[in-house]
Amino acid sequence: METCDGKIGHFCGVIGIYSPSEINIPEKLFFLLFALQHRGQESCGIAYRKNDRIVAYKDLGMVSTVLGRYLSEDRPSRIGIGHVRYSTSGGNKLENAQPMVVSCNKGEIALAHNGNISNTEELKAMLFAEGSIFQSTSDTELILHYLSRLRWKDFTGALTETLLRFEGAYSLVMIWNQTLIGIRDPFGFRPLYYGTKDGVTVFASETCALDILQITDYRGVEPGEMIIVDDSGTRSIHFAKSEKIRQCVFELIYFARPDSHIFGHSVHLVRKHMGAALARHDRESGFSGADLVLPVPDSGNSAALGYAEEAGIPFDLGLTRNHYTGRSFIMPTPGQRELAVRMKLHPIRDILEGKRVILVDDSLVRGTTSRIIVELIREAGAREVHLRLSSPEIKWPCFFGIDIPTRQELISNQMDPQALARHIGADSVRFLEERQLCGCLPEAGDFCYACFNGDYPCKVKIQN
Numbered sequence: 001m002e003t004c005d006g007k008i009g010h011f012c013g014v015i016g017i018y019s020p021s022e023i024n025i026p027e028k029l030f031f032l033l034f035a036l037q038h039r040g041q042e043s044c045g046i047a048y049r050k051n052d053r054i055v056a057y058k059d060l061g062m063v064s065t066v067l068g069r070y071l072s073e074d075r076p077s078r079i080g081i082g083h084v085r086y087s088t089s090g091g092n093k094l095e096n097a098q099p100m101v102v103s104c105n106k107g108e109i110a111l112a113h114n115g116n117i118s119n120t121e122e123l124k125a126m127l128f129a130e131g132s133i134f135q136s137t138s139d140t141e142l143i144l145h146y147l148s149r150l151r152w153k154d155f156t157g158a159l160t161e162t163l164l165r166f167e168g169a170y171s172l173v174m175i176w177n178q179t180l181i182g183i184r185d186p187f188g189f190r191p192l193y194y195g196t197k198d199g200v201t202v203f204a205s206e207t208c209a210l211d212i213l214q215i216t217d218y219r220g221v222e223p224g225e226m227i228i229v230d231d232s233g234t235r236s237i238h239f240a241k242s243e244k245i246r247q248c249v250f251e252l253i254y255f256a257r258p259d260s261h262i263f264g265h266s267v268h269l270v271r272k273h274m275g276a277a278l279a280r281h282d283r284e285s286g287f288s289g290a291d292l293v294l295p296v297p298d299s300g301n302s303a304a305l306g307y308a309e310e311a312g313i314p315f316d317l318g319l320t321r322n323h324y325t326g327r328s329f330i331m332p333t334p335g336q337r338e339l340a341v342r343m344k345l346h347p348i349r350d351i352l353e354g355k356r357v358i359l360v361d362d363s364l365v366r367g368t369t370s371r372i373i374v375e376l377i378r379e380a381g382a383r384e385v386h387l388r389l390s391s392p393e394i395k396w397p398c399f400f401g402i403d404i405p406t407r408q409e410l411i412s413n414q415m416d417p418q419a420l421a422r423h424i425g426a427d428s429v430r431f432l433e434e435r436q437l438c439g440c441l442p443e444a445g446d447f448c449y450a451c452f453n454g455d456y457p458c459k460v461k462i463q464n
């Protein structure tokens, strides 16, 4: 199975909001989640405090369909969280949709999670043996089970002990009674920002959501930091020492929206640097040139611009994208997948005819989609097609919230770039090298590159 994008799968996005006085929290959550729709399109949901209890609504589907009902009337509240999901762990079932809401000996808790816990097997076996009953197959539920078992009277103490037992990627937002909490794991795999405006505090996976509420006063939640917001104000607790920061470099390469700031960087500008690095490499290796640089829309847009500027070659849109097809629907047969790509991407013959083309995309997974795209461009009359990827070759799976196929399925484990070019019908294929990628990142040592080099920052169980 493969998405019609041929991309590695997204993961999730989270939102939290706290207001000192009552406002229409569900309506705000709708707009904030809408801004994060690109992070997960399989299910979504919200939870908010209504009088003295937490109410939640979630379903399979997109934000506008599932949560559109919250635009129709005023629902006064002071605190809420929301989630969009792509099922990296546990599958696409309603019981795995978030936020998860429980009532336990610590009070009422609602939790939304972006990431993947990497030591779930061991924790689940332990909790199961001790009598826990699971309602979902999601790793997020384990956090709630573990937390409720602890006998601490102090909630943040119990929460800290819980978090220290969990390994891997977690950016969390949580309602606990009248308190909103935002948490980022000690490696800082996934982004989490928080900001304030007019006394209202908002947590969001990306700054593009904060922009919706015109929040300009924000910062990233630090790796290993827990931020607690309630009537007494905002407190920061560093619950774990962050000895090794490993932010997911793929957030910058592909996942995040180009108008977001992630890990302190403008996503669009970093992608342009990656494209420029590809252009420099081509120049230094004597590549004979081209007439046109074009992106695979939208994932290659920023890098293609960077390539074109650095190489001094005109940028143009030789492919247009039909935005009404969705981003990640599944096509079961190769024929249907080809039709889906053709339905989604359309070449512009007047731009491409007779041209030598540099085609820029962010990454290559199985190569199936790239083969169809190259074919489309050739059918529109292009004389040469040179594919450039603004990431290194993907050779390893991810255990931290990204859906990457098995090692055998990854095309870069099957052939080198020359063979790959022949396989997809391109004149040449070139990837951004890891050292060039590092050259585009000011704090290059603070990133995870494990899907390129297999150097995982914590213990993982590789099965393939």
Ligand code: SF4
Binding pocket: 189, 247, 248, 249, 250, 251, 397, 398, 399, 400, 401, 402, 448, 449, 450, 451, 452
């Ligand atoms: S393995 Fe790759 S996708 Fe996963 S966190 Fe590391 S850089 Fe990101």
